[in-house]
Amino acid sequence: MxxxxxxxxxxxxxxxxxxxxxxxxxxxxxxxxxxxxxxxxxxxxxxxxxxxxxxxxxxxxxxxxxxxxxxxxxxxxxxxDSRIVDGVDDVFDRLERNGEGDDWWEMRRRALRDCVGKLGDRMRQAIEGVYFGRKTLAEVSEANGATVAAVGQRLTRARRLIRECVEQKVKGGIDV
Amino acid sequence: MFDEKVTKGRVNFPSEVDDAALKEFGRQLAMDSLLEDLVGDEVMQSKRFLWGRRAVLGGMAASLVGGVGWFLYRGGGGQGGGDGGILLHSSWVMVATQDTDFDECDSCPVEEGGIIF
CATH class of the missing domain: 1.10.1740.10 (RNA polymerase sigma factor, region 2, helix turn helix motif)
Known part of the structure; x- marks a missing residue:
């Protein structure tokens, strides 16, 4: 037991x-x-x-x-830097809100996956290329005809949007 | 994964960076890890068959200590400071190891592990 x-x-x-x-x-x-x-x-x-x-x-x-x-x-x-750690804590605190039942972390993972799928094409390509494709920024930028800086900005925006999307799902009770 | 210049060295922020920007950077770091975690988990799913041998080893180790408490095994994992390990319990096994060290660690002597209650 x-x-x-x-x-x-x-x-x-x-x-x-x-x-x-x-x-x-x-x-x-x-x-x-x-x-x-x-x-x-x-x-x-x-x-x-x-x-x-x-x-x-x-x-x-x-x-x-x-x-x-x-x-x-x-x-x-x-x-x-404690302020950076505060930022990290902030994300995890928000993810933990509203329910800690069985598989709560896996539910948030599914929400994360779902939110990646809801990104616009260019941001999703950047996220999928870098994270799922294990490509460098340079490789993703070349594949998508964008500058490295532009891909970096898309990644930054995409991570923020994904975070907000997951937080919304957690807040409203995840329904993926 | 986050940004090459970030992951490969210390981040030095200019003094004028404000609190909000640093906090946002922390949020970005967290999201970066969560996305990597998501991908890493899917990769590990495909390697689950490798865990079988570890599970057998874990079950033997747990029974050796009377099926009580925790058994922490830290394999050497080859050269370069690799330190994969498995954390075991009487009724379950959790594997947390370097996927590159599976084969090497399978030959690591259990006796070199530590038993922690």
């Missing part, structure tokens, strides 16, 4: 991984620190109060793990 922590672990591990990836921009390191985050969470689970959001509590532990890594590793930090 699954205990409460195990159920929460299954519900939140992908979210924590994505959060750490946002801060570290290193998938493998994010996976390692996700494990360490849950080990700490397991130890401190008794301290977790009902007045807190579990996801926010986990992200606090994960953020400390990332900070400790930055302090002890030779690697220069990518994101350490």
């Amino acid at each position: 699954k205990d409460a922590f195990e159920i929460l672990f299954n519900d939140y591990r992908s979210m924590v991984g994505a959060y750490l990836h946002s801060l570290l921009k290193d998938r493998h390191l994010a996976e390692d620190l996700t494990q360490e985050t849950f080990l700490v969470a397991k130890e401190k689970f008794a301290d977790f109060g009902d007045d807190k959001k579990f996801g926010a509590w986990l992200r606090g532990i994960a953020r400390n793990k990332a900070l400790m890594h930055w302090r002890t590793s030779q690697r220069k930090p990518l994101v350490i």
Whole structure:
């Protein structure tokens, strides 16, 4: 029989991984620190109060793990400015609102996929080329007859629109 | 994925960048990771068959520690500081490893892992 922590672990591990990836921009390191985050969470689970959001509590532990890594590793930090971290937190906080039932993170992923599909042609081509096609900005720009700067701007706008689209879906109860 | 000059080094912002711009940059970083996460997950789905051998290993490791607690295994994963690992529990197995290190880590001795309760 699954205990409460195990159920929460299954519900939140992908979210924590994505959060750490946002801060570290290193998938493998994010996976390692996700494990360490849950080990700490397991130890401190008794301290977790009902007045807190579990996801926010986990992200606090994960953020400390990332900070400790930055302090002890030779690697220069990518994101350490608290205002940037606030921006990252903002996205995850909003995604977590309105329901944390089973598969809540997967529902948001489906919303993300759906929102990519709703982009205009040029922005969708930029997103699909860079993320799904693993192409460089230069390759996408060449394929689409646009400058690198233009593709970069499309990506920036597209990420903002996708974020707003997913937030709207979360706010209104996801119906993908 | 975000931007080559961002992902390959430290980001130095000019002092005049305001709070709102930095916060927006953080939001963009988050969305960048979520999109990468979405794609990465789909790639991992296609590699799920590789997890089978790990699951067997995980089940054995969990039974060795009495089926209680957590078993954390950190494989060396070859040269260059690779450190894939698997996090195990008595009734389930979660694999979090470097996909490039599957074969190498399958030969890593379990005894080198740590048992954490």
